[in-house]
Amino acid sequence: MKYEEIRQQVLDAILEASEKGLIKGTSGNIAMRDPKDPIIAITPSGIPYKGMTAEDIAVVELETGKWIDGRFKPSSELPMHRAVMLARSDVNATVHTHAMFATIMAMGGENELQPITPPQCEFTPVGIVPFTMPGSDEVAERVVEKLGAAGRAVLIKNHGMFCCGRSMKAAMAATEYVEEMAVTTFYAKLLGVYEPMPEEGVKKMKALIAKDQAV
Numbered sequence: 294m295k296y297e298e299i300r301q302q303v304l305d306a307i308l309e310a311s312e313k314g315l316i317k318g319t320s321g322n323i324a325m326r327d328p329k330d331p332i333i334a335i336t337p338s339g340i341p342y343k344g345m346t347a348e349d350i351a352v353v354e355l356e357t358g359k360w361i362d363g364r365f366k367p368s369s370e371l372p373m374h375r376a377v378m379l380a381r382s383d384v385n386a387t388v389h390t391h392a393m394f395a396t397i398m399a400m401g402g403e404n405e406l407q408p409i410t411p412p413q414c415e416f417t418p419v420g421i422v423p424f425t426m427p428g429s430d431e432v433a434e435r436v437v438e439k440l441g442a443a444g445r446a447v448l449i450k451n452h453g454m455f456c457c458g459r460s461m462k463a464a465m466a467a468t469e470y471v472e473e474m475a476v477t478t479f480y481a482k483l484l485g486v487y488e489p490m491p492e493e494g495v496k497k498m499k500a501l502i503a504k505d506q507a508v
Contacts, residue, residue: 301347311343320453372432376434395448397475409481413470
């Protein structure tokens with residue numbers, strides 16, 4: 294099987310996301326860039342994840358989006374994953390989910406999601422992309438724009454979230470912590486005790502995290 298390693302990483306990640314409740318049914322999709330060839334592996338469209346095998350993961354050309362391998366056609370959100378990888382050479386893995394609280398917190402459509410606990414700082418700022426049709430070039434362009442040169446995550450109004458990282462582990466960590474950020478924000482606001490971390494504290498945490506990752 295061609296590109297077995299990255300296809301297996303995509304499969305393992307989608308199963309993990311499903312087990313953790315970040316993805317339900319056939320919603321959500323995950324992609325991984327090959328380290329040597331200009332291709333990406335991505336979850337297929339509309340196929341249940343339970344019982345899926347690595348051979349079911351689609352392989353497409355990064356530059357053109359042409360489907361070149363895999364039993365099933367690639368996710369309809371392929372344009373979004375491709376656009377981010379084409380714009381960001383540092384991004385090798387991307388995760389899109391419809392996680393419940395991230396989707397709820399995207400409803401406001403204006404304010405960025407702010408960190409409440411220190412571990413969440415690494416993945417901020419988390420901006421909000423206005424609703425555009427799923428699978429469209431427009432939503433892909435807006436996600437790329439909102440992520441900018443170094444962003445790790447965005448929320449998409451009435452849709453979900455999109456996270457990325459240098460590795461699948463990093464992209465999955467962003468996904469989990471952004472959902473945690475959304476959960477803590479939701480309940481804190483519901484209880485009337487919402488108080489995000491101070492800006493100075495966020496800056497110090499991000500600097501400390503960056504220093505640790507550089508070692």
